[in-house]
Amino acid sequence: xxxxxxxxxxxxxxxxxxxxxxxxxxxxxxxALIILMIVLTIMSDRFLTVNNLxxxxxxxxxxxxxxxxxxxxxxxxxxxxxxxxxxxLSIMIMGVVSxxxxxxxxxxxxxxxxxxxxxxxxxxxxxxxxxLPHPFISTxxxxxxxxxxxxxxxxxxxxxGFPYMIQFLGSEFAGPIPISFLLVIVVxxxxxxxxxxxxxxRYIYAIGGNKEAARLSGxxxxxxxxxxxxxxxxxxxxxxxxxxxxxxxxxxLAGLTYELDAIAAVIIGGASFFGGVGTVWGTLIGALIIxxxxxxxxxxxxxxxFQMTVIGLVIIAAxxxxxxxxxxxxxx
Amino acid sequence: MYEALFEMKNIYKxxxxxxxxxxxxxxxxxxxxHVLLGENGAGxxxxxxxxxxAYSMDQGEIIWQGKHVQINSPIESMELGIxxxxxxxxxxxxxxxxxxxxxxxxxxKGGKYSLLDRKAMIERAEELLIRLGxxxxxxxxxxxxxxxxxxQLVEIAKALILDAKVLIMDEPTSSLSGGEVEQLYKIVDQLxxxxxxxxxxxxxxxxxxxxxNRITILRDGLSIETVDVATTDTDxxxxxxxxxxxxxxxxxxxxxxxxxxxxxxxxxxTADSPALNMDIHYGEIVxxxxxxxxxxxxxxxxIFGADKRHAxxxxxxxxxxxxxxxxxxxxxxxxxxxxxRKSEGLLLDLPLDFNVCLANMKSFKGRGNLLSPAAMRxxxxxxxxxLKIRPSNIELHARNFSGGNQQKVVIxxxxxxxxxxxxxxxxxxxxxxxxxVEVYRLINRLVEEGALVVLISSDLPEILGMCDRVLVMxxxxxxxxxxxxxxxxxxxxxxxxxxx
Numbered sequence: 001x002x003x004x005x006x007x008x009x010x011x012x013x014x015x016x017x018x019x020x021x022x023x024x025x026x027x028x029x030x031x032a033l034i035i036l037m038i039v040l041t042i043m044s045d046r047f048l049t050v051n052n053l054x055x056x057x058x059x060x061x062x063x064x065x066x067x068x069x070x071x072x073x074x075x076x077x078x079x080x081x082x083x084x085x086x087x088x089l090s091i092m093i094m095g096v097v098s099x100x101x102x103x104x105x106x107x108x109x110x111x112x113x114x115x116x117x118x119x120x121x122x123x124x125x126x127x128x129x130x131x132l133p134h135p136f137i138s139t140x141x142x143x144x145x146x147x148x149x150x151x152x153x154x155x156x157x158x159x160x161g162f163p164y165m166i167q168f169l170g171s172e173f174a175g176p177i178p179i180s181f182l183l184v185i186v187v188x189x190x191x192x193x194x195x196x197x198x199x200x201x202r203y204i205y206a207i208g209g210n211k212e213a214a215r216l217s218g219x220x221x222x223x224x225x226x227x228x229x230x231x232x233x234x235x236x237x238x239x240x241x242x243x244x245x246x247x248x249x250x251x252x253l254a255g256l257t258y259e260l261d262a263i264a265a266v267i268i269g270g271a272s273f274f275g276g277v278g279t280v281w282g283t284l285i286g287a288l289i290i291x292x293x294x295x296x297x298x299x300x301x302x303x304x305x306f307q308m309t310v311i312g313l314v315i316i317a318a319x320x321x322x323x324x325x326x327x328x329x330x331x332x
Numbered sequence: 333m334y335e336a337l338f339e340m341k342n343i344y345k346x347x348x349x350x351x352x353x354x355x356x357x358x359x360x361x362x363x364x365x366h367v368l369l370g371e372n373g374a375g376x377x378x379x380x381x382x383x384x385x386a387y388s389m390d391q392g393e394i395i396w397q398g399k400h401v402q403i404n405s406p407i408e409s410m411e412l413g414i415x416x417x418x419x420x421x422x423x424x425x426x427x428x429x430x431x432x433x434x435x436x437x438x439x440x441k442g443g444k445y446s447l448l449d450r451k452a453m454i455e456r457a458e459e460l461l462i463r464l465g466x467x468x469x470x471x472x473x474x475x476x477x478x479x480x481x482x483x484q485l486v487e488i489a490k491a492l493i494l495d496a497k498v499l500i501m502d503e504p505t506s507s508l509s510g511g512e513v514e515q516l517y518k519i520v521d522q523l524x525x526x527x528x529x530x531x532x533x534x535x536x537x538x539x540x541x542x543x544x545n546r547i548t549i550l551r552d553g554l555s556i557e558t559v560d561v562a563t564t565d566t567d568x569x570x571x572x573x574x575x576x577x578x579x580x581x582x583x584x585x586x587x588x589x590x591x592x593x594x595x596x597x598x599x600x601x602t603a604d605s606p607a608l609n610m611d612i613h614y615g616e617i618v619x620x621x622x623x624x625x626x627x628x629x630x631x632x633x634x635i636f637g638a639d640k641r642h643a644x645x646x647x648x649x650x651x652x653x654x655x656x657x658x659x660x661x662x663x664x665x666x667x668x669x670x671x672x673r674k675s676e677g678l679l680l681d682l683p684l685d686f687n688v689c690l691a692n693m694k695s696f697k698g699r700g701n702l703l704s705p706a707a708m709r710x711x712x713x714x715x716x717x718x719l720k721i722r723p724s725n726i727e728l729h730a731r732n733f734s735g736g737n738q739q740k741v742v743i744x745x746x747x748x749x750x751x752x753x754x755x756x757x758x759x760x761x762x763x764x765x766x767x768x769v770e771v772y773r774l775i776n777r778l779v780e781e782g783a784l785v786v787l788i789s790s791d792l793p794e795i796l797g798m799c800d801r802v803l804v805m806x807x808x809x810x811x812x813x814x815x816x817x818x819x820x821x822x823x824x825x826x827x828x829x830x831x832x
Contacts, residue, residue: 197702197705199694199697202693210680212675216668218657276682277681
């Protein structure tokens with residue numbers, strides 16, 4: 001709110017046109033989401049119903065959890081391609097531990113999150129200790145490794161019949177609101193505080209802004225990167241837990257290409273691929289835009305193939321708008 | 333036939349409400365070195381960008397050899413015969429000299445889609461190299477095997493192959509070593525004799541004296557005056573540039589010399605480099621002079637823990653410090669103002685307050701271990717006031733400040749760490765004279781308040797003007813330790829160039 005009043009004050013003298021330009025550049029993706037929702041409301045009478053909105057909230061939550069994890073590597077000018085595979089491995093291990101080995105839901109949940117964080121840690125170590133040139137490579141490797149192990153452990157068979165405690169996050173509701181969406185709100189709030197108010201959080205932006213300047217300012221860059229990839233992996237485990245709750249099954253091909261949707265959400269949400277720029281709430285809006293778009297196209301009976309095409313166009317359009325904006329601000 | 337090669341008349345250019353050029357006149361003759369002089373923000377680069385077609389002007393006219401012309405794009409500018417050597421070279425290090433020279437205009441054996449004529453290109457490149465006084469065999473050497481000076485010659489060769497009539501050189505000597513600078517001067521002399529007009533941008537007044545024929549001085553978007561170098565003195569240029577007379581270029585203050593506060597003992601940067609010793613006393617500024625590549629920056633980086641050192645001890649106030657990383661150096665009270673503020677000093681796309689607080693974030697922690705944005709803003713505001721950082725908007729990204737103000741932001745970052753030892757590496761490179769004096773005053777203030785200051789600089793007048801003692805480095809070794817009274821230009825150059 002204070003940001004808004006500030007920008008209002010600072011542009012008072014510059015006339016209305018300027019004001020709108022600033023507003024659009026600051027809240028552009030939110031505006032896009034609202035316009036999208038208005039259009040869908042007009043085009044389909046089934047869109048703006050409690051039932052459907054509940055659906056969108058549920059459908060968006062897994063991607064939202066992966067995307068907020070993905071935001072961190074992208075802020076450091078990196079990427080994490082392994083989250084979809086880590087998700088699959090985490091839930092397979094959870095299935096094996098809690099069901100096949102009958103160690104109970106608590107141990108299962110812990111195993112799920114620990115595998116996620118552990119694989120993330122591995123990503124971080126590969127990047128910083130082996131000095132692999134770019135996280136695209138290290139996470140491309142672990143993406144295949146994690147998926148491979150997920151397939152190996154049960155011989156590609158799914159595991160079903162999870163206890164209530166494991167299903168809780170993904171299946172329960174508080175009134176009309178899915179618990180998974182409440183989880184998203186809580187997680188995003190925590191991430192917002194982490195990224196804006198904690199030392200490590202600010203260091204993440206610094207490293208993305210200029211790694212060498214950050215190092216020479218006394219920042220332990222390796223340590224921060226390891227934390228970043230560990231958190232991203234942990235979020236993949238958490239998203240897996242929600243997925244299992246929703247479908248009551250763990251299967252080794254779960255989360256296939258989910259990393260791409262997560263990257264899309266972060267980019268649509270205004271983060272820069274070159275690091276240093278991006279916000280938590282932008283990412284949430286990015287994830288919601290993708291979910292609303294998918295949902296809307298479903299309501300309008302658009303085929304899945306065509307949906308992919310549309311989402312591809314949205315990604316390009318969103319980034320292009322950003323490019324135009326930056327070109328403008330730089331030439332000023 | 334025409335006295336002027338080209339004239340730019342009454343040029344106006346604004347960006348939104350910011351009027352950068354407010355009626356600039358600029359006339360260049362063939363066969364002259366015409367210096368553009370002005371403080372950062374005076375409009376030099378905007379004027380050049382209009383000439384090279386990167387910007388379009390709002391008003392004004394350009395007359396090229398007596399004819400009105402429009403320059404709407406970089407290509408149109410190039411076709412007129414305007415070439416630019418930027419400060420940051422525009423070469424591809426992996427490609428050879430001849431490939432770089434012909435990049436984008438390769439010679440072919442036949443039509444547009446035929447194969448490249450390597451032999452013809454190499455021959456032409458060899459001719460050019462000879463013309464520039466170089467060994468023709470370099471034509472097939474990859475650029476990353478060459479020094480900065482020779483890489484720059486490749487850029488000049490690129491301009492010559494285009495048959496350029498105007499060569500714009502933007503601070504061409506700022507990253508060259510002494511020998512390379514001399515070589516460049518000779519080439520500039522030669523090109524001038526061949527009738528090429530050279531627009532030379534530089535902050536180094538000695539260099540302008542050596543090379544320039546005329547100077548056009550810009551200030552606040554106006555062309556103040558065009559003067560002949562031979563008949564005017566340096567102080568007059570400065571006066572025109574800053575709009576007032578500067579009392580002194582180097583506001584040196586003398587303080588009482590105290591105890592040794594900072595000591596470097598038997599310090600080896602690498603296994604086979606010589607052992608270095610250095611004592612810095614309270615109340616003195618110690619300069620480190622030397623040619624580019626003498627190992628000064630490497631020495632400083634190793635002290636600061638930015639690079640690993642092979643051996644050596646570091647003492648502050650007699651206490652040995654364990655420094656293996658920048659973090660440990662900062663905690664020990666050392667600040668390192670790096671040579672290249674854009675790539676090593678600043679987070680260009682993050683706001684000023686963030687940049688200022690970056691190296692000492694832990695001191696802004698409040699409740700629940702969370703950072704206090706208000707405390708960070710306050711700290712930044714304080715430094716903006718103290719160092720007169722302009723514009724005084726702490727939310728502005730570092731990219732949007734001029735060179736001098738960016739340098740102040742970097743210095744503020746280090747003041748914020750409450751450091752005791754300040755190692756400045758080329759702190760005034762590329763900033764204008766007014767800002768330079770401010771940096772010098774700040775260094776004075778630091779010494780006065782009890783800091784230990786090392787000033788690494790390639791600008792010898794600066795070293796001689798500001799320091800109490802001069803160390804000279806040569807091939808990784810410290811070859812002289814001169815009190816300022818003995819440090820003449822000759823003595824320093826001798827120690828910097830003779831066999832170590």
